[in-house]
Amino acid sequence: MEHLSGIDASFLHLETPETPMHVGSLMILELPEDYEGDYYEDVKAMIGRRLHMAAVLSRKLAPMPFELAEPVWIDDDDIDLDYHVRSLTLRRPGNEEQLHHLIARLHSSLLDRSRPLWEMYVIEGLENGQVAFYTKAHHSGVDGKAGTELAKVLYDTSPKMREVPPPRRKRSQPHGNGYQLGVVELLQAAVNNTARQYRRLAELLPTAARALSTAGTVLAAQESGLRSGKRRLNLGLAPKCVFNDSITNQRSYSTLTLPFDELKALGKRVGGTVNTIVMAMCSEALRRFLKERNLLPKEALIAGVPVSLRAEGDDAMNNQVSIVRVDLATDIADPVERFQAIHASSEAAKAVVRELRPVLGVDVPMTGSPWFMTSLASLYGRSNLARRLPPMANVLISNVPGPATTLYVAGARMDSFYPVSIPYHGSAVNITVQSYAGKLDFGITACRRILSQEESYELIGHLRAALELIKALPSVEQQQEQEQPAKEEQAPKAARKAVAKTVTKATPPQPPARKAAPRKRAAAPQASARASRSRTA
Numbered sequence: 001m002e003h004l005s006g007i008d009a010s011f012l013h014l015e016t017p018e019t020p021m022h023v024g025s026l027m028i029l030e031l032p033e034d035y036e037g038d039y040y041e042d043v044k045a046m047i048g049r050r051l052h053m054a055a056v057l058s059r060k061l062a063p064m065p066f067e068l069a070e071p072v073w074i075d076d077d078d079i080d081l082d083y084h085v086r087s088l089t090l091r092r093p094g095n096e097e098q099l100h101h102l103i104a105r106l107h108s109s110l111l112d113r114s115r116p117l118w119e120m121y122v123i124e125g126l127e128n129g130q131v132a133f134y135t136k137a138h139h140s141g142v143d144g145k146a147g148t149e150l151a152k153v154l155y156d157t158s159p160k161m162r163e164v165p166p167p168r169r170k171r172s173q174p175h176g177n178g179y180q181l182g183v184v185e186l187l188q189a190a191v192n193n194t195a196r197q198y199r200r201l202a203e204l205l206p207t208a209a210r211a212l213s214t215a216g217t218v219l220a221a222q223e224s225g226l227r228s229g230k231r232r233l234n235l236g237l238a239p240k241c242v243f244n245d246s247i248t249n250q251r252s253y254s255t256l257t258l259p260f261d262e263l264k265a266l267g268k269r270v271g272g273t274v275n276t277i278v279m280a281m282c283s284e285a286l287r288r289f290l291k292e293r294n295l296l297p298k299e300a301l302i303a304g305v306p307v308s309l310r311a312e313g314d315d316a317m318n319n320q321v322s323i324v325r326v327d328l329a330t331d332i333a334d335p336v337e338r339f340q341a342i343h344a345s346s347e348a349a350k351a352v353v354r355e356l357r358p359v360l361g362v363d364v365p366m367t368g369s370p371w372f373m374t375s376l377a378s379l380y381g382r383s384n385l386a387r388r389l390p391p392m393a394n395v396l397i398s399n400v401p402g403p404a405t406t407l408y409v410a411g412a413r414m415d416s417f418y419p420v421s422i423p424y425h426g427s428a429v430n431i432t433v434q435s436y437a438g439k440l441d442f443g444i445t446a447c448r449r450i451l452s453q454e455e456s457y458e459l460i461g462h463l464r465a466a467l468e469l470i471k472a473l474p475s476v477e478q479q480q481e482q483e484q485p486a487k488e489e490q491a492p493k494a495a496r497k498a499v500a501k502t503v504t505k506a507t508p509p510q511p512p513a514r515k516a517a518p519r520k521r522a523a524a525p526q527a528s529a530r531a532s533r534s535r536t537a
Contacts, residue, residue, distance in 0.1 A: 002059075002073045004140060007321065009070040011139040012061075013373035014424075018249045018381055020110050022117070024136035024420035026103055026255070026443070029412035031131060032159060039131055040087040040122040042410045047120070047153065048081050052167035054149035056141050060116050073141070076116055084118060090125035096255075099126065101453065103134055104251040107420050107445065111138055133409055139422065155407040155414070237390040238302035238325075242295050243428045244391040246381050247447035254456040255418045256442035256463055260435050271476040274440070275399050276343045277467075278433050279303065282397050283328040283342060284335070284466035289459055301328040304393030304427060305349070324349035325393055335469055336479065386426040396423070396430040406437045419443040 004012070015021040031039065051057050059073040090098050102123065111117045117138035124131055135154070142150065156162055238244075260274070267277045282303065290296040303326045327345035332338040380386060400419060407414045417436035420443055423429060428450040432443050442463065444456050451459070474482065 004070045004072065006070070008140045010373065012071070014377045015110070016374075016377050016381055017110065018247055019377070019422070019424050020108065020249065021140070021422060022107075022111055022136045022138045023142060023422060024103075024107055024134060026099075026416075026418040026420055027133040027135075027409065027414050028416040028418075029131045029133055029409055030415050031129075031412045035411070039124070039410065039412065040085075043120070043122050043133070044081055044085045046161060046410045047085055050153040050164055051079065053164060054153045056137060056150055057116060057118060057153065059141075061113055079116060083115070085120045086122070088121055088123045090123065092125070092127075094125040094127040097453075099123065099132055100253045100255070103420060104253040104445075104448065104453070106134060107136060107253065108249045108251045111136070117141060130415065131412060134420075136420070151403075154409055155403075156409075156411075157405060157407065159408050159411050159413065161408075161411060238392060238394050239297035239299040240390065241297055241301065241394045242290070242293075243394055243450060244386060244426050245428060245450060246384055246386045246425050247423055247428045248449050250448040251423075252444075252446050252448040252451055252453045252456045253420065254444045254453070254460050255416075256444075256460050257416055258440045258442070258467065260438050260440045263440055266471060269475045270339065270470065270473045271479070272339065272343045274435075276339070276346060277470060278399050278440075279305075279326060279328065279342050279346060279397065280339050280470055281463050281466040282395070282431055283330055283338065284469055285459055285462035286328065286395065287330040288462045288465070289455075290330075296330065298331060300331045301394045302326070302392070303328050303395055303397040305346075306396075306398045307350070323393075326397075328394075336473055339470070339473060381425045389426075391426050393427060396421070396427045396432075398430070398432040400432065400434045402434045402436040402441075404435070404437065417441055421445045423447050 011021040047057075055073075058076055058079060060076045061071045062074045063071045088102070090102065106121060111119065117140070119136055121134040122131065123134060126132060137150070263274050263277050267273050272280070283301070286301060287296060304323050305326050306321050306323050308321055326349055327341060329338040329341035329345070332341060398419075398421065402417055407417075414436075416439070417434055418441045419432040419434045421430040421432040423446050428447040430445045432445070434441050434443075442460075444451075444459060446456060
């Protein structure tokens, strides 16, 4: 039995029928040329042999009585592989658009909480002869070590599937068959977990105080540095946008693949990183999409960007993630200035997270959080508050580092590794990017009522155009050369002002010139004449 952390459980409590909280992957696989078997049966057999290697595949939820505390994970010894691993075939012609429609529909349905929270689909019938493999698992249990274990189950590094040791026999459970836990046992576990949370909070208080103080100093330094003629950090709420609305469970989905090394070299040339390139592409694409519809806000759009809080070597089976806000600078028309503003905002957000890492994501005990948070999530979605309240972010953008080498699934080579993510009330569009084997694979998951399938493809086209715009930006050296004449032109003016100011201070004030003396000499004959006339009279 293992308690869910507060972050893990929040993905359960915030889930509603309109907002499934599972993440997924769409893999495009290339079968061996001489393959003649049943690929679905091969995949199911492989997973069956490796279930014991990943706890995420063999555990399920046990809720607390009256939902007084977070649920726990328990082992499930009765897993129905035919339910969890399924086979689908596309109708002819089996093109990419049909596949995207199918993934959008599969991703919109909730996972069954009475079973382990995962499903996998082998999708055949693609017109190019390839096979698609779609997986989804609840976000409450797929981060960190769980994700690594899941990769060990599904993927090989060569076409030949590796042999794995058989599972060890488990000890008998003291409470019976292990299918359900007793009420007393669950309540005792909840009390013990709450006590551990309070003890850890007390231990972290000095660290939290130092982290908050340091983060405030970093933020103040960033703000003061940007005041000198540069764009200030956007610390307020995001402007209202068409994407900030309550959503339904209907989804749209589209994909894009770009060469990773090319984007990495491009980022270095124009003064950024791969993450800056991705953010700038999304900024330009969203700006064009909204501007064409006369829906672009005057203020800059803000992106909510998930960031990992996991320390090096931490293999805990829980989510350790937070969200930062990045200024997309969509109010800036000049591409160079916009790129620099996005890079500065992204780096500032990373700096603050580095300082707050010790306290972000800390479990805070809260009695009754399951029913309280679930009620709030339902109220937020069905009361149109997402449309009325100012949002914290307009869209969700995530950049996930993936495997750098080519992987194989049951002997089939993986050609693409597209992410399928989570839109939510108030943020109806999620753009997630994942690197894989020298590529960068984009997946846009959105509410179909707010971003239709056709509009999703339109956004993909804008992303391609945005990349071409970034390629046309001047390099860092060219930008410096362009800035140099302006600095040289300003330098003489500043020098003349400085010299004038120095001369003014160095020269003492001179007394006014005397003008009275010449006047006396000129007036002397007149005075003598007046005196002579007076004597004559």
